[in-house]
Amino acid sequence: MKLTVEQVRHVAKLARLELKGEDEAKLQGDLSRILESFEALSAVDTGDVPPTARVFPAQAVRPDEVRGELGVEKALANAPQKHGTSFAVPKFLD
Amino acid sequence: MDALDGPIEELQALLASGDVSAVEVTKAAIDRVSKRDGKVRAFLKVDEAGALAAAAASDARRAKKEARGPLDGIPLALKDNLLTLGLETTAGSRILKGFQPLEDATCVRLLREAGAVILGKTNLDEFGMGSSTENSAFHVSRNPYSLAHTPGGSSGGSAAAVAARMVFGALGTDTGGSIRQPAAFCNVVGLKPTYGRVSRRGVVAYASSLDQVGPLARTVREAALLYSAIAKHDPGDATSSDRAVADPLAELYRGVEGLRVGLVTEALTPELAPRLRAAGQAFEKLGATVSEVALPHTPHAIATYYLVATAEASSNLGRYDGVRFGHRAADVKTLPELYARSRSEGFGPEVQRRIMLGTFALSAGYYEAWYGKAQKVRTLIVRDFEKAFASVDVLLLPTSPVPPFKLGENLADPLQMYLVDAMTLPCSLAGLPGLSIPDGFTSDGLPLGLQLISKAFDEATLLRAAWAYEHEHPYGEKAPVFE
Numbered sequence: 001m002k003l004t005v006e007q008v009r010h011v012a013k014l015a016r017l018e019l020k021g022e023d024e025a026k027l028q029g030d031l032s033r034i035l036e037s038f039e040a041l042s043a044v045d046t047g048d049v050p051p052t053a054r055v056f057p058a059q060a061v062r063p064d065e066v067r068g069e070l071g072v073e074k075a076l077a078n079a080p081q082k083h084g085t086s087f088a089v090p091k092f093l094d
Numbered sequence: 095m096d097a098l099d100g101p102i103e104e105l106q107a108l109l110a111s112g113d114v115s116a117v118e119v120t121k122a123a124i125d126r127v128s129k130r131d132g133k134v135r136a137f138l139k140v141d142e143a144g145a146l147a148a149a150a151a152s153d154a155r156r157a158k159k160e161a162r163g164p165l166d167g168i169p170l171a172l173k174d175n176l177l178t179l180g181l182e183t184t185a186g187s188r189i190l191k192g193f194q195p196l197e198d199a200t201c202v203r204l205l206r207e208a209g210a211v212i213l214g215k216t217n218l219d220e221f222g223m224g225s226s227t228e229n230s231a232f233h234v235s236r237n238p239y240s241l242a243h244t245p246g247g248s249s250g251g252s253a254a255a256v257a258a259r260m261v262f263g264a265l266g267t268d269t270g271g272s273i274r275q276p277a278a279f280c281n282v283v284g285l286k287p288t289y290g291r292v293s294r295r296g297v298v299a300y301a302s303s304l305d306q307v308g309p310l311a312r313t314v315r316e317a318a319l320l321y322s323a324i325a326k327h328d329p330g331d332a333t334s335s336d337r338a339v340a341d342p343l344a345e346l347y348r349g350v351e352g353l354r355v356g357l358v359t360e361a362l363t364p365e366l367a368p369r370l371r372a373a374g375q376a377f378e379k380l381g382a383t384v385s386e387v388a389l390p391h392t393p394h395a396i397a398t399y400y401l402v403a404t405a406e407a408s409s410n411l412g413r414y415d416g417v418r419f420g421h422r423a424a425d426v427k428t429l430p431e432l433y434a435r436s437r438s439e440g441f442g443p444e445v446q447r448r449i450m451l452g453t454f455a456l457s458a459g460y461y462e463a464w465y466g467k468a469q470k471v472r473t474l475i476v477r478d479f480e481k482a483f484a485s486v487d488v489l490l491l492p493t494s495p496v497p498p499f500k501l502g503e504n505l506a507d508p509l510q511m512y513l514v515d516a517m518t519l520p521c522s523l524a525g526l527p528g529l530s531i532p533d534g535f536t537s538d539g540l541p542l543g544l545q546l547i548s549k550a551f552d553e554a555t556l557l558r559a560a561w562a563y564e565h566e567h568p569y570g571e572k573a574p575v576f577e
Binding site for chain 2: 003007008010011012014015016017018019023027030031033034035037038040041042044046049050051052053054055056058061062070074077078079080081087089090092
């Protein structure tokens with residue numbers, strides 16, 4: 001399947017990536033070739049085959065108890081920018 | 095120091111008798127890294143102070159007759175996508191440069207509790223995405239057997255550090271072959287345990303239904319030692335298995351008399367068949383019964399894996415947003431700009447390519463045809479193995495369809511690089527344990543690996559079969575040459 005430049009831009013927007021012009025062209029070519037080579041998958045008969053999301057069943061859910069709280073200082077320790085006891089982000093509401 | 099080149103068992107005897115101390119061994123290992131790693135570049139960071147402190151603590155325990163077992167005082171390395179408290183963890187990515195974990199990964203904690211000395215963090219393809227370490231944001235690692243060649247990936251730094259005798263063993267992670275392939279390329283043993291056998295807590299996520307931690311070591315026995323230390327149920331990982339762990343050392347030397355071994359038909363290509371048949375004959379000589387077994391959906395493993403893994407990655411890597419940790423773009427005005435620019439500045443080209451592929455496969459209008467289809471074919475791959483294991487105990491196939499390739503050789507063409515994973519992906523998609531052992535060299539002296547796969551949670555049989563083969567074919571003993 002060949003991707004158009006518009007499709008590449010749409011996917012980049014969904015993925016929150018900011019592509020430069022030359023990256024767009026490169027990705028358009030790479031992804032198109034990769035998807036074309038994956039097209040053989042569509043010929044596999046999967047009529048009533050269920051999908052596999054995980055190979056073994058999940059373990060029992062553990063009790064919903066609060067434990068091992070991080071604390072504000074640790075939680076903010078790796079924040080590139082903070083404001084008091086909060087993560088700082090650009091203003092997004094007027 | 096000679097003790098660095100011998101088996102762990104020998105070093106333990108020297109430590110126990112007091113002929114050598116853990117601090118001396120650790121200093122020798124640090125010295126060896128300084129002599130050899132300028133060429134190999136296996137490490138991203140060597141933690142000299144932390145390693146020496148751990149070694150001193152080990153010596154103190156031993157003096158009080160409180161040594162903790164076979165790994166106490168033994169220098170090991172960790173792939174840099176395993177969180178280490180007090181030691182920067184980057185996952186080979188610019189986006190995590192400077193990241194200081196708030197806790198140890200469970201597997202790291204278990205190794206520390208066993209008394210191991212953590213020498214440092216090893217290089218990898220960014221987030222584990224690659225087969226050569228060439229996707230590391232920091233530098234490329236080299237194969238100790240030929241510096242012009244790749245050590246494999248993504249755990250290439252761990253494999254190279256073990257092969258170059260800078261450490262006795264290392265942990266890696268394997269999502270689609272990232273322990274087994276570099277182990278094969280570097281002439282060491284690499285074990286990917288069953289999915290869920292080792293906790294993923296504190297492992298930087300790539301594809302959560304596939305990621306698994308495992309050991310790289312110089313011998314099967316030493317791989318079993320490391321595996322035993324980290325294979326444990328962890329309530330901190332909901333996919334961690336609570337099944338009892340069979341002690342792989344208990345029956346390691348029992349041999350393979352009566353074991354049913356299957357050669358994977360799909361791997362019997364003109365190029366690969368001679369070596370694989372030779373391995374089969376070797377097992378036959380050891381008393382195993384050998385047959386050929388088909389895994390008919392193997393040709394679809396690459397497409398299946400690269401759709402499933404990238405879809406999961408596109409979701410997992412959503413956490414890198416420039417807000418809570420990691421790289422943040424400067425001078426942005428809006429929140430969407432902050433997200434997009436931080437990510438595009440922080441992620442390398444292959445990671446962005448995989449995020450794009452995965453996002454596409456999950457996007458409206460394409461989900462069913464791509465991601466949904468891949469999940470169904472994954473079921474067929476799982477069933478292939480179920481059928482195969484009805485008649486055999488262990489499957490044999492090459493670890494890699496190609497010997498170690500030259501650095502730069504596959505870099506321009508991502509699809510070419512994906513093809514390198516063809517032999518390791520089916521096992522990963524089925525969540526089964528797989529292991530690579532040294533299987534000789536090409537005429538140019540480049541290492542080759544033999545892959546063994548067993549039923550889920552049957553690592554003990556896998557290691558027993560591998561030990562029997564290794565015992566007769568000790569290719570791993572041939573160390574790389576450093577002047």
